[in-house]
Amino acid sequence: MMKNHEKNPLLLLEKIKTGLRVTPEEALDLYSWDLPDLARAGDDRRRLCFPAEDVGFIIDRIINFTNVCEAECRFCAFHARADQIEPFSLSLDDILKRVEELRLIGGSQVMLQGGLNPDYTFDMYIDMVKTVKKAFPDIFIHSFSPAELFHMARKSDLSLDTVVASLKEAGLDSVPGASDLLVERIRKIACAHKISVADWLTVIKTLARHDMKSSATMTYGMGETQKEQIDHLKVIRDVQDETGIIRAFIPWSFSPFRTGMDHITPATGIDYLKIVAIGRIFLDNVTHIQAGWLTEGLKMAQLALAMGANDMGGILMEETVVKATGITTRTNQEELIVLIRNACKTPVLRDSAYNVVRRFQ
Numbered sequence: 001m002m003k004n005h006e007k008n009p010l011l012l013l014e015k016i017k018t019g020l021r022v023t024p025e026e027a028l029d030l031y032s033w034d035l036p037d038l039a040r041a042g043d044d045r046r047r048l049c050f051p052a053e054d055v056g057f058i059i060d061r062i063i064n065f066t067n068v069c070e071a072e073c074r075f076c077a078f079h080a081r082a083d084q085i086e087p088f089s090l091s092l093d094d095i096l097k098r099v100e101e102l103r104l105i106g107g108s109q110v111m112l113q114g115g116l117n118p119d120y121t122f123d124m125y126i127d128m129v130k131t132v133k134k135a136f137p138d139i140f141i142h143s144f145s146p147a148e149l150f151h152m153a154r155k156s157d158l159s160l161d162t163v164v165a166s167l168k169e170a171g172l173d174s175v176p177g178a179s180d181l182l183v184e185r186i187r188k189i190a191c192a193h194k195i196s197v198a199d200w201l202t203v204i205k206t207l208a209r210h211d212m213k214s215s216a217t218m219t220y221g222m223g224e225t226q227k228e229q230i231d232h233l234k235v236i237r238d239v240q241d242e243t244g245i246i247r248a249f250i251p252w253s254f255s256p257f258r259t260g261m262d263h264i265t266p267a268t269g270i271d272y273l274k275i276v277a278i279g280r281i282f283l284d285n286v287t288h289i290q291a292g293w294l295t296e297g298l299k300m301a302q303l304a305l306a307m308g309a310n311d312m313g314g315i316l317m318e319e320t321v322v323k324a325t326g327i328t329t330r331t332n333q334e335e336l337i338v339l340i341r342n343a344c345k346t347p348v349l350r351d352s353a354y355n356v357v358r359r360f361q
């Protein structure tokens with residue numbers, strides 16, 4: 001049964017069903033709803049902005065080209081640390097070999113992402129993009145992150161506008177939002193040397209000026225309150241109102257193992273499903289909500305499709321950042337098709353702009 005909003009249950013439910021904007025206070029109230037009620041509301045809202053029963057996925061690969069990072073975030077298990085994790089940097093040949101492997105399995109999107117390596121010059125990033133684009137013009141380069149773009153600008157003493165324009169000219173197609181948690185109190189604890197919320201917003205607005213698309217993520221479960229989770233969603237909704245460049249929202253839980261925050265108790269499956277539904281309801285201006293099979297597991301991701309999610313993201317042929325926390329979930333096209341069908345949805349292979357490439361009836 002519904003709880004807090006019983007004082008006015010129809011009002012909030014009607015707002016959700018009719019597509020009216022939900023306030024932060026109302027979104028906070030949704031945490032007290034029972035899961036089946038929240039699922040129905042999330043899926044109702046999904047139908048308003050994405051009426052098809054399709055669930056998309058893409059064949060992609062993340063190439064983490066260096067783990068050397070001067071930010072040294074406490075919540076990260078990936079970056080090189082003295083006597084614990086060996087530093088590495090991939091050569092251009094290593095990167096090309098990996099993109100070739102992606103192409104051979106029919107992949108269409110690559111995510112080049114690395115730590116904030118103090119030894120990388122801006123020319124090295126430009127070379128990386130140009131080399132990949134020249135060798136594989138059909139591969140969509142959805143790469144780097146707001147923190148990396150900021151790092152490039154700072155290190156090379158260039159404006160963000162120049163950085164984005166130069167990367168775009170070199171062949172960069174879009175930039176993942178990599179938002180972590182856009183709450184300063186938590187950032188000071190978890191990633192004090194990474195960009196601030198204001199910096200993240202500056203990058204998103206710069207991308208918009210250059211007609212570049214992005215996405216937004218949410219790494220929750222780092223000791224934040226439910227109100228702070230809604231604060232994060234509000235930052236995303238507001239900037240999306242202003243720019244319209246966020247193609248998808250991807251929430252995932254923080255995995256504390258092997259990080260500097262391993263005292264934190266991991267979020268639960270119910271926490272995850274609630275955040276998917278609340279994200280879908282609150283972010284009325286974001287069309288695609290991805291189910292996070294990598295961090296939550298394939299079966300939880302399948303359940304997320306009943307909470308308002310409409311996309312499975314990529315098959316992620318290679319990934320090392322989450323793997324560094326000890327999570328080893330892998331998948332492939334065949335497995336995703338079975339999972340999606342089993343959820344009474346139609347599996348759809350899509351491209352980076354969420355256009356249908358192939359529908360598996």
Ligand code: SF4
Pocket residue numbers: 069070071072073076077078079114115116147191194
């Ligand atoms: S999360 Fe990113 S910026 Fe932070 S330490 Fe890890 S690689 Fe560096």
